[in-house]
Each structure stands twice: as structure tokens, then as C-alpha cells.
Amino acid sequence: MLVEKLKLTFVAFLLFLLNLLMFGCSTSQITKYELGLESYTNGRYRTAIEYFTRAIWEDPVNAELYFLRGNAKAKLELNNEAILDYTTAIKLDPKMKFYENRGLTFIEIEDYRNAISDFNETVVFDSTNSTLYFNRGYTYALEGNYESAIKDYSRAISHDSTKAKVFVNRGDLWSEVGENQKAIFDFTSAISLNNKDELAYFNRAKEFAKIEMIEQAIDDYSKAILLSPSKVEYYFLRAELKVGTAEFLSAAADYTKIISMEPDNGNAFYNRGICYANISLKDNACDDLNRAGELGFFEAYDVIRKFCLKEEKKKKK
DSSP, X not given: OOXXXXXXXXXXXOOOOOOGGGOOOOHHHHHHXXXXXXXXXXXXXXXXXXXXXXXXXXXXXXXHHHHHHHXXXXXXXXXXXXXXXXXXXXXXXXXXXXXXXXXXXXXXXXXXXXHHHHHHHHHHHOTTOHHHHHHHHHHHHHHTOHHHHHHHHHHHHHHOTTOHXXXXXXXXXXXXXXXXXXXXXXXXXXXXXXXXXXHHHHHHHHHHHHTTOHHHHHHHHHHHHHHOXXXXXXXXXXXXXXXXXXXXXXXXXXXXHHHHHOTTOHHHHHHHHHHHHHTTOHHHHHHHHHHHHHTTOTHHHHHIIIIIHHHHHHHHO
């Protein structure tokens, strides 16, 4: 069975200032500011940096300009430079969004301690903002501090229980600490908020499988497949459960689908061969096992010797 790593859905937008009236600047600076905004909006981030830099030359104590230039640098993954700009903005005029964006950028360079420190500052500004707790919880999870992450996700939910992604993330962590029923509850909550949440179905299926609710697990994998029919992993996991309940023909159909997407998947040929062998389709089974061996899935040759060659010897006798 494929091992699924901890999945954490992370959605964090770099805040962008759009209100020109916030500036008490000269006409020439406003023009550079406007050109910078236009460039940023159109994805010309290097040009935006140039315009914001020129505006900073004329007004070097304007915190918003450093913030905007930091955003453009972050878009180009110039993360250390972006952090320097956010830091300057904070020194000039500490605002929540400056801390938040610096914290998000610290995550990008895997500096989780400093990210958490910045998110601690943000919740001082607004202790009822669900997104701020989500960001900090996400960072705690990346750091491996699941207990603190779960607490922050719970705080986020207490302030806004309408976001499926928060339930999915907390459910993932409940799963990591072995709380299967709590994980199922969270994934179910996410699905009730968004019945097209592929990840929630997928993760709930895994939890159902752990507590041997196989029918429910297969049903959830099927729903995940409907939402994302090209995910090979979903077919593998569903097929594995079908094999466990002796639904060999249905499992073989899943492996056939995998092979149609990945014609050189030796594991799929091997598993389909085993399914065929269990429903007395020996020729099909041996063809698949031979193909699996040719593709480097060498376990197939042991089965061929014990099953296919043995059958041939019987026929000769």
C-alpha cells in the first residue's frame, strides 16, 4: 500500500495594498506607485520592483512601499530579500499584514521558528481572525508540533467554521496521532462544507480502511476518483481493498485503468496478474506476470515459477 505523507492544504495570499488614498506622497511618487501596482497586477514583478524602488528613493520612510516591494520579491521567490523589505516596513510602522507576509515568507525558507514568532504578533493585532490561527497551526504542523497545531486549527474553527480546508488539516493531524474517529469527524465536516473536496474523501477513505470499514472506504475512494480520475494512487488503494474482500474482477478493472494511464507500471501488471490467477484466468495472469517481470517487478518471476511453469508441467504430463 502506498504511503501517504501528511497532507496539509495551505492557502495563504500575500496581501496587496490597492488603496491609493493611503499615501501622502508627491505626484511623481504616486505615478511610480501606480506604475508599480500596474506592473504587479500584470505579473511583471521585476518591473514592479524597479518602480517601487524609485518610489522608495523619494520617500524612504514609507512603510507601505517596502511592503509592496517585498510582495513583488516574494512572487519571484527572492525570499530573503522580501524578508528584509518586510522587516524594514515593520520597523517603520508595525502592522499586522507586514508580520503576516513576513511569516509566510519565513515558511518558504523553512524558518518555522521565526514564522511562528511573526504569527504570534498577528494574533495580538486580531485575536478573532481565523486565518491567522490557521497560518500558525500550519507552521506548527510543519515543525512537527501536532499538539499546538491542532489547538490552533481548533481556534481557527471556533472563529470561522465555514472553511473546509481547516477541518481537512486538523483531520490529517488527528490521523497522525492515531485519533481515527476524530479524523473521520473532521473529514466529514469538510465534505459537508464542500462536497467536491477530493482530499477530504481520500483522507476519510484511509481512516475508514484503518478501522476496517471497507465498504465505506471503497465508496470514498470512488468519490475521490470521480473528482480526480487521473490520480493513479486512488485506484491502487481502492483495488487493494477490493482484493482484501476477494473482489478480484473489480480490482483487476482498477489495475487495468492504471495500466491505461501508465503502460509501464510493473506493479499494476503484477497485481492484475494475481487477481486473474485468483479467478482462474491463468493465461491472462501469466501474461501479466511476465510483463511485470520485464518491467523490473522481479517478484513476478517467483510467482511465474510457482504458478505458470507448474501449470505447464502439469499439461505436459
